[in-house]
Amino acid sequence: MNSLNLFQLLNGLTFAALLFVVASGFTLIFGLLRIVNLAHGALYLLGGYIGYAAALATGSFLLAVLAAMASVALAGLALDQGLLRFVRGFELRQVLLTLGVAFILNDLGLLAWGGDTFTVPVPEALRGALRFAGVFYPKYRLFVLALGLVVFLLLWLLLNRTRLGALIRAGVDDAETLEAMGVNIRRIFLVTFMLGAALAGLGGVVGGAFLTLYPGADSEILVFSLAVVIIGGRGSLPGAAIGALMVGLLNSIGQVMFPELAYFVIFGPMALILAFRPLGLFGRAA
Secondary structure: OOHHHHHHHHHHHHHHHHHHHHHHHHHHHHHHOOOOOOOHHHHHHHHHHHHHHHHHHHOOHHHHHHHHHHHHHHHHHHHHHHOHHHOOOOHHHHHHHHHHHHHHHHHHHHHHHOOOOEOOOOOHHHOOEEEEOOEEEEHHHHHHHHHHHHHHHHHHHHHHHOHHHHHHHHHHHHHHHHHHOOOOHHHHHHHHHHHHHHHHHHHHHHHHOOOOEOOOHHHHHHHHHHHHHHHHOOOOHHHHHHHHHHHHHHHHHHHHHOHHHHHHHHHHHHHHHHHHOOOOOOOOOO
């Protein structure tokens, strides 16, 4: 493999890691809670803007990440309790409601930060490049790749090795029985929704450091996240990881080899997958 191909492969892997961070939150909300949250991309952009402002104010990337995750989690709380609880079980109403929320958040972001492009400043330790497998590659992108792996591991442990994860999975299958046993399933689902929103905020800060932040970035990341969840199967964490890997690599290949067909390179295979597996690679019937 020559250096150019390796560079593009690493670009695809690091973009896939970012997509997984964002799409894992989307699959928690869409797949497990059965909530069609089209405001997820707007939460990503909001998290990026808040992280950018916090990084400038404090000079700390870590504080920027924490501020973005906490702020977007609170925004998720307000969205869930203030609006979505009135349309539970009605997917079309959820689509229209969250789409309207996305437009509102976009306008508020435009009012607060204008239409300029911003880049979240990264720590000094993550600037520059490392020699990796014979090529020089940005340290920060390698950090994003490692972060994606850590997020996958932590979410897998949460869902499969903790009581909260067991309650989430049981609540998805039979919420009525859990409520009859005295479990406050609505509170558990609220925590899950806030966690999914916080992951969108994390993705906004991390992505804002190399993809930049600008009006319209939310719709782009939302389209990619939808592709990830649809390919992998909603509600499946391994499916989100495989879907992110496929979309990230196909996006990297498409931009280099077929720039005029970049979206077709991604969504063409997605259409083929859905033709044979309508629930996605790892999806299952509700």
